[in-house]
Amino acid sequence: MSDFWVFGYGSLMWNPGFDHLHAEPALLHGAHRSLCVYSWVHRGTEARPGLVFGLDNGGTCRGMAYQVATENWPTTLEYLRAREQTTMVYKExxxxxxxxxxxKVEALVYMVDHGHPQYAGALPLEKQLEIVNGAVGKSGPNPEYVINTAAHLDEMQITDTGLTWLAGQLKSIVKP
Structure with a gap:
């Protein structure tokens, strides 16, 4: 492999945080974006978890692919592991x-680990709203994360009616 690819489906789409040669929208088959991970660090705490996106089995997911130069790969992988593997809820x-x-390229993706205690599974939208509203972690408020991801999906013309509803509800609750 001369270069490496990373697939982003949540905050990596709008805040990759690593050097890349090229970014391009992409489609992953066999997994879908889901607000299915209790966040104990970045967007919540163990005492007051938030929710973040995970790649869960089945379906397809539109996201962003980042091409990383070979010489930057060790640093990028170290960065991604520090960011995504804080509690080991994802599997590379x-x-x-x-x-x-x-x-068609091969890319590193972070799939949610169904056996991990942070795996929330498929929650009803009202329950997602209840969990996200008011949760805050070291990377900021949980509503901000959900609203930013929804906005980025809109920009990419990716339809997610559940996320659109959730972001709309959060915007009406959370005032700047």
Whole structure:
């Protein structure tokens, strides 16, 4: 492999935090974006968890693919592990993805671990709203994360009716 690819589906889409050669919208088959992870660090605490996105089994997911130069790969991987693996709720996997340009590449993705205590599963939207509203972690308020992700999906013309509803509810509750 001359370069490496990373697939972002949540905050990595709008805040990758690492150097990359190229970013392009992409499609992952076999997993879908889901607000299915209790956040104990970045957007909540163990005492007052928030919710963050995970890649869960089944379906498809549109996101952003980042091409990382070989010489930057060790630093990028170290950064991603520090960011994504704080509590080991995700498992690193390599999956084939389809870039919007038509190219197919293998990318690093972070899949949620169903056996981890932070796995929330599929929660009703009202329960998601209850959990997200008011949760805060070291990376900031949980509503901000959900609203920013929804806005970025809108910009990319990715439809997620549940997330759109949730972001709308949060915007009406959370005042700047």
């Amino acid at each position: 996997h390599w999956h084939n993805i389809s870039l919007d340009s038509g190219q």
